[in-house]
Amino acid sequence: QVQLVESGGGLVQAGASLRLSCVASGRTFSSYAMGWFRQAPGKERELLAAITQSGARTYYADSVKGRFTISRDNAKNTGYLQMNGLKPEDTADYYCAASLRTTDFGLRLLGYDYWGQGTQVTVSS
Numbered sequence: 001q002v003q004l005v006e007s008g009g010g011l012v013q014a015g016a017s018l019r020l021s022c023v024a025s026g027r028t029f030s031s032y033a034m035g036w037f038r039q040a041p042g043k044e045r046e047l048l049a050a051i052t053q054s055g056a057r058t059y060y061a062d063s064v065k066g067r068f069t070i071s072r073d074n075a076k077n078t079g080y081l082q083m084n085g086l087k088p089e090d091t092a093d094y095y096c097a098a099s100l101r102t103t104d105f106g107l108r109l110l111g112y113d114y115w116g117q118g119t120q121v122t123v124s125s
Contacts, residue, residue, distance in 0.1 A: 002026045002098045002114040009094060009119030016086050016123070022079040022096030022116060029077040030054070033099040035112060036070060036081045038092035038121075045095075049081060050107035059107035086123045093118040 049070035097112035
């Protein structure tokens, strides 16, 4: 089992930055890939970014490419999502997820096995 706890969300103005954290426990952190998702009211869940176990490879959705950065610190059992240039349309609940599956076929379609409870991000105009 893997437990994931997100933090770092909040209410900010457009153009601001936030860094979300995802602390993991229950299994060797470096054994799984990680992803960040978001879901806005009335919309489907969206994959924003993903990172392999070692951090060597990353994936970004077009909607956040160039503004968001995914990273991880395996020594601290923590994953991060640095979000810069926030826009009102970034308002959503943000979730981290862990995948025990192979990343040999890429990160964009990777399935995930464990999910955090989410942290809310609200961006005002």
